[in-house]
Amino acid sequence: MVTEITIPASTSNLGASFDVCGLALSLYLRVTIEDRAGGFEVVPSGEGADRLPRDESNLIPRVARSVAELRGKKIPGVRLIVDSQIPLARGLGSSSAAIIAGISVYQTLSGDRLSEEELFGYALRFEDHGDNLAPSLLGGLVVACVVEQLGQRSLVTVKRAWPEDVKIVLCIPEFEMDTSKMRGVLPKEVMLADAVFNLQRAALLQALIAERRLDLFSEALRDRLHQPHRVPHGPGMGDVLKLNDQTRDYPGLLGVAMSGAGSTMIAFATGNFHQIAAEMSYRFATAGVRSRTLEMEVDNRGRKVDTSV
Known part of the structure; x- marks a missing residue:
């Protein structure tokens, strides 16, 4: 078996x-x-x-x-x-x-x-x-x-x-980032205004998905709690993250964020995936970092277990 x-x-x-x-x-x-x-x-x-x-x-x-x-x-x-x-x-x-x-x-x-x-x-x-x-x-x-x-x-x-028309573009740089070390760079306390800022946008992400307000995606990805402290530790990551403020310049792009604690950067898009991937990779390259890109969908099934005799 x-x-x-x-x-x-x-x-x-x-x-x-x-x-x-x-x-x-x-x-x-x-x-x-x-x-x-x-x-x-x-x-x-x-x-x-x-x-x-x-x-x-x-x-x-x-x-x-x-x-x-x-x-x-x-x-x-x-x-x-x-x-x-x-x-x-x-x-x-x-x-x-x-x-x-x-x-x-x-x-x-x-x-x-x-x-x-x-x-x-x-x-x-x-x-x-x-x-x-x-x-x-x-x-x-x-x-x-x-x-x-x-x-x-x-x-x-x-x-x-998850909205079926929203696909994923990953840009994976050659360097690694250790999750525990990246947790260590975060402040132990945050300003109330920053906590509220993130609470509003975390709620906004769930609401926009429920109501299909994809035009609000980039706003929902704005963050004050972790990305500003982690991005400086990865060359080129800050420039890639700026794409979240420039979605109007790239048709199909909804928003960009760090994936977890890095170093991968993730883009959410409805089209022009190759162009978005190329731009992310280019921005790493200008910082002297090689990267690879992957275009993919969300997995809606989760764990799968198959047994054969």
């Missing part, structure tokens, strides 16, 4: 919606489970394969083993064929995808069915990015709130329909 688990990448923060919501993307982490005697063996390919552990120290089997221990279950070692399209340390939810994959491996091997609340509770033990974990599991646009009950943390989530 062979099981294949497919988990989408994700982008989070979406401008003003810092730590609030995330969006699943049509880039995938695929994990194929094959029987083998002994402990876990990981056979990686794709993005970052040369940097990933091939034994039980790899995040995917580590999560699977940890959840089994917490649940009082025993799971066998297996061979995991891991193929990833998700770049590492680029703000595209690679670790969240691996965590959801690891929990999915546990469920497959144990036959234990976790509720959504339980699954997110275990996932949050490995990282706090609910706005990446939620879309990796559920797909689409997900608003995620961390809640605590009886000393246990989990997520409350609401999945929303």
